[in-house]
Amino acid sequence: MNFQQFSGTVTSISDFQISTNDENRGCYQLFSVDSGYGNVVNFVIEPETYFIDHEMVAVGDRVTGFYDANAPVPLIYPPQYRAIVMTKEHPYQNVKVDFFNSQLISSDGSLMLNISSGTEIVLENGQSFNHNPINRNLIVTYGPTTRSIPAQTTPFKIIVIC
Incomplete structure (x- = not known):
């Protein structure tokens, strides 16, 4: 994997539908993250996404998302990446x-x-x-x-x- 990262403030969290059936409803989310410099990224949060210290993330939190830059992504704006690891930012960590x-x-x-x-x-x-x-x-x-x-x-x- 070619790990890359994007940091910013979570501006919205919404459900992300991956199929038409209901069995996955609520299992996938979309985090919109704004760098504060005009750059926005949407992270697809899956059940397998690893959250450092299993911390709950809310709108307004500063986060860093790590993704595989070699993975295929849809050609849309803002870019949408599958989050492999997410972390809330903390001083001294x-x-x-x-x-x-x-x-x-x-x-x-x-x-x-x-x-x-x-x-x-x-x-x-x-x-x-x-x-x-x-x-x-x-x-x-x-x-x-x-x-x-x-x-x-x-x-x-x-x-x-x-």
């Missing part, structure tokens, strides 16, 4: 969703992870991940970083995307 190589450096080369004994490493379902998280797609929550290139951090939590 950063989130990175990316592939991390054998040295735990993100695919864009901007972040290197230094795992400590206090770093929680789990699967998306919350269960422990008891292997090395190298060469995997990861959701990483972290605080301060060094000013080096790549920036280094000791993450609070790593969620392994299987």
Whole structure:
């Protein structure tokens, strides 16, 4: 996957119909997110969309949505992406969703992870991940970083995307 992100304020939340039958009614939503600079993105929220810390999102919240830039999208405006991960923005907490190589450096080369004994490493379902998280797609929550290139951090939590 080629993870990209878009941040902004949620301006509306509505049901998103994916079929004509009622079995999926209410299971899919559309979040409209405005960057504040004239850019708007609609995120399709599916039952599989991972919400950091399982937080509830409401209109007016600042969020960041992560999506696969290689996935097909309809040619409409505003752009509409399938959200893989959503997070509410919090001071002192950063989130990175990316592939991390054998040295735990993100695919864009901007972040290197230094795992400590206090770093929680789990699967998306919350269960422990008891292997090395190298060469995997990861959701990483972290605080301060060094000013080096790549920036280094000791993450609070790593969620392994299987």
